[in-house]
Amino acid sequence: MDEESMEEEGGGGGEPMMDDQNHNNWGASGYGRHLLGSAAGQLGERFLREAAAGTPAGTELSEANGMLQGCEPGGASCKGGAGAIAAAININASTSKFLMNVITIEDYKSTYWPKLDSAIDQLLTQSPGDYIPISYEQIYSCVYKCVCQQHSEQMYSDLIKKITNHLERVSKELQASPPDLYIERFNVALGQYMGALQSIVPLFIYMNKFYIETKLNRDLRDDLIKLFTEHVAEKHIYNLMPLLLEAQSTPFQITPSTMANIVKGLYTLRPEWVQMAPALFSKFIPNILPPAVESELQEYAAQDQKLQRELMQNGFTR
Numbered sequence: 313m314d315e316e317s318m319e320e321e322g323g324g325g326g327e328p329m330m331d332d333q334n335h336n337n338w339g340a341s342g343y344g345r346h347l348l349g350s351a352a353g354q355l356g357e358r359f360l361r362e363a364a365a366g367t368p369a370g371t372e373l374s375e376a377n378g379m380l381q382g383c384e385p386g387g388a389s390c391k392g393g394a395g396a397i398a399a400a401i402n403i404n405a406s407t408s409k410f411l412m413n414v415i416t417i418e419d420y421k422s423t424y425w426p427k428l429d430s431a432i433d434q435l436l437t438q439s440p441g442d443y444i445p446i447s448y449e450q451i452y453s454c455v456y457k458c459v460c461q462q463h464s465e466q467m468y469s470d471l472i473k474k475i476t477n478h479l480e481r482v483s484k485e486l487q488a489s490p491p492d493l494y495i496e497r498f499n500v501a502l503g504q505y506m507g508a509l510q511s512i513v514p515l516f517i518y519m520n521k522f523y524i525e526t527k528l529n530r531d532l533r534d535d536l537i538k539l540f541t542e543h544v545a546e547k548h549i550y551n552l553m554p555l556l557l558e559a560q561s562t563p564f565q566i567t568p569s570t571m572a573n574i575v576k577g578l579y580t581l582r583p584e585w586v587q588m589a590p591a592l593f594s595k596f597i598p599n600i601l602p603p604a605v606e607s608e609l610q611e612y613a614a615q616d617q618k619l620q621r622e623l624m625q626n627g628f629t630r
Contacts, residue, residue, distance in 0.1 A: 414461065415457060415458065415461040415463065417463070417466070420458060420461075420463045420466065420467075424454050424457070424458055424463075425467070425470055427450070427451065427454050428451060428454055428455070428467070428470075428471075429470075429474060430446075431446045431451045431515070432471070432474055432475070432512060434446060435508045435511050435512055436475070436478050436504070436505070436508045436512075437504075438504075438507075438508070439504070448511075448515065451515050452515055452517075452518070455467070455515060455516055455518055455519055456518050458519075459518050459519050459522055459523065464519050464522070464523035464527075465523070467516075467519060468519060468523060468524065471516065472535070472539070475536060475539055476539055476543060479505075479539055479540060479543040479544050480543055482501050482505075482543075482544055483543055483544045483547050483548070485497070485501075486498060486501060486544070486548055487547075487548075491555060494551070494552070494555055495552070495555055495556065495559060495566055495570065495574065496566065496570060498548060498552055498574065499570045499573055499574050501544065502540075502544075502545075502573070502574065502577045503573060503577075505540050505544075506577070509533060509536055509537070512536070513532055513533045513536070516532055519532070520532040537580070537581065540581065541581045541582055545578065545581050545582070549578070549585065549588075552574075553588050553589060556571070556574065556575070556589070556592060557589055557592060559571065560592055560595075571596070572596050575592060575593055575595070575596045575597070576596055576597065578593075579593060579596075579597050586600055
């Protein structure tokens with residue numbers, strides 16, 4: 313199948329298409345913005361609703377063929393006459409077109425996966441707030457067609473390999489970071505990846521629903537979070553944690569938002585890492601430490617006074 317025919321089919325069922333300034337195609341019926349994960353999620357949900365409302369591919373065509381074969385001219389079973397036959401043909405026109413455009417493994421590798429590969433690259437490397445020139449509807453349409461044509465296993469394998477290679481590069485870059493930049497760069501890598509998942513997961517929602525959840529009994533988002541844990545966080549946690557503890561004891565060495573993002577992110581990746589620094593995690597994750605007891609009130613008061621002195625030393629007044 314050539315690229316031109318694929319894009320024609322992915323154009324929103326014949327509706328006029330419009331381009332915004334970033335060439336993000338969206339139909340006249342409107343999707344607001346296609347540049348955020350929530351928009352991609354809404355688009356995926358629409359496709360899933362349409363798929364759920366229809367019949368399996370080929371069913372309608374088979375039924376129409378049955379009507380035509382069993383409809384002898386003038387027979388009692390052909391009360392609808394030519395009108396019924398024409399209606400059956402019209403109903404199944406789109407199904408016939410879809411079945412005729414078979415996507416071979418060569419088509420997938422040469423036409424479909426390169427589009428997905430390029431979009432994933434942009435999503436993984438974009439900075440927060442960037443507007444990237446991809447059409448979410450076109451990419452979702454690629455995924456939808458590949459799943460319908462039994463390429464889910466290959467597509468899932470390619471996606472995991474693609475993201476794994478990206479994370480291995482990220483890990484090597486972090487290893488080369490000097491200590492004074494290590495925390496900030498880890499925070500950027502974590503935030504960038506989690507932000508990318510907000511778009512990548514919805515774009516592959518059809519593959520997730522009808523392959524990963526159904527056949528693998530897993531969830532795509534969980535699998536991709538696990539990749540970051542294994543290829544980045546696990547390799548850096550023992551270098552990162554001492555730096556975080558040192559930064560905690562030196563007020564304003566890093567911004568509070570950076571510290572909060574990292575600690576909350578580590579807790580999301582692997583909750584048991586709390587045991588490495590319970591006091592640190594307790595500042596950002598509720599109910600980590602056991603309830604306060606009366607016998608320790610004086611210690612709590614001493615810690616509070618110490619913090620107030622440190623704040624005053626750094627220019628903060630009461």
